[in-house]
Amino acid sequence: MMIDYDVVKNWIFEDVRYDYAERDVMLYALGIGLGQDPLDKGQLRYVYEDGLQVMPTMAAIMGAPGAWWKDPRTGADALRLVHGEQHLRFHRPMPARGSMRVSNRVLSLSDKGAGKGAIGVVLREIRDAETGELHAESRNVSVLRGDGGFSTAHGRTDPPPAPLPPIPQRSADSVLELPTLTQGALIYRLSGDYNPLHADPAVADKAGFARPILHGLVAYGMAAHAVLRDALGYDSIRLRSLGLRFTAPVYPGETLQFELWRESAALVRLRGRVRERDVVAIDNGVVEIDPRTD
Known part of the structure; x- marks a missing residue:
């Protein structure tokens, strides 16, 4: 079996209507670890209905096309597919309750x-x-x-x-740690990604993992959290885009240590390391980011 370029490149995705409400917004934020400090007013913006804001990276789960690579018409070996990179560009904040029309196409x-x-x-x-x-706008890069x-x-x-350009060679300007929850994958999957790799120990074992792994998009959301906390005072409106490469799995309960480099008022570079391993x-x-400081 071999990939059929013409079939894949011209794959037709039906537009998706994505309806969500405050509960979905809070559940997503809890799934990526926000709210672990219930006294932190910055985190509460995303997990409490009073003045609720949408974590921008929630866009990554809206209207995702699902496991379409598994369709035999693509000719792809979907079992060996990995999520290589994720990119989001944010044009305007999302309301805490709304309806989105989502379109996908093979770029x-x-x-x-x-x-x-x-x-x-x-x-x-x-x-x-x-x-x-x-x-x-989302760009999902599959390897x-x-x-x-x-x-x-x-x-x-x-x-x-x-x-993506390499990380700067100099020492990071700041380092901060964000722990993942031991039940984090089980919470996050309730936002729509029910892949058993993230919940079933037997499935994880067959895939070569010691236990279920965390969703890559949890780590992605945590990267955004690190930027909001370190550089933006939890003001997500100033976040303009986030792109990164996934290089290793994360297990629920591990701690991600984020290194950040402030290259300019509008550009931050980032790397995340599993502290325990x-x-x-x-x-x-x-x-x-939006460089304004007011």
Whole structure:
């Protein structure tokens, strides 16, 4: 079986209407670890209905296309697929209750060569269902480890996405730690990702893990939390974009140690390391922020 470039590149996704309310907003925030300090007013903005704000990274779960790579028409080896990178660009804050119209399309499909895998990029737009205003754009980069070489048969491939720049060589400007919850994956899955890899020990064992692992998008949301806490005083309106690369799994209950570099008033670089195992789980993070200080 081999990836069919034309089928994948022209895959048709139906638009999705994503309705949510305050409970969904709070549940998502709790799932990525906000609210662990119930006296922290900054965290309470995202987990308490009085003045509730939406954590911007919630856009990453809105209208996701699901496990479409498993469809045999793609020709992909979905069992060897990993979430390589996640990018979000934020255009305007989301209301605490709303309806979004979400569209997905395959942006690119790149052949790295036989034995080297392939890279698929899906672009998602999250718009207000009534006004059509764009709230956020998502780019999901999937690494298809078992699907390199398809262009030999089909003669077509796209240029690979531009790599994220390396982390600065100098010492980080700040370091902070955010613990994950031992039950974190079980809470987060209630926001819509029910992959048993994150809940069932038997499934995790078959996949080669000692126990269920944390969702990658939990670590992604925690990276945003680290930026809000360290650089923005929990003012999420100033967060403009966040892109990063996933490099290792995180187990529920472990602590992520985030290193942040302030490259300018509008640019922060970021890396996340699992403290207990001294393993980099998040790398090459690029964060754009509104530089205003008022």
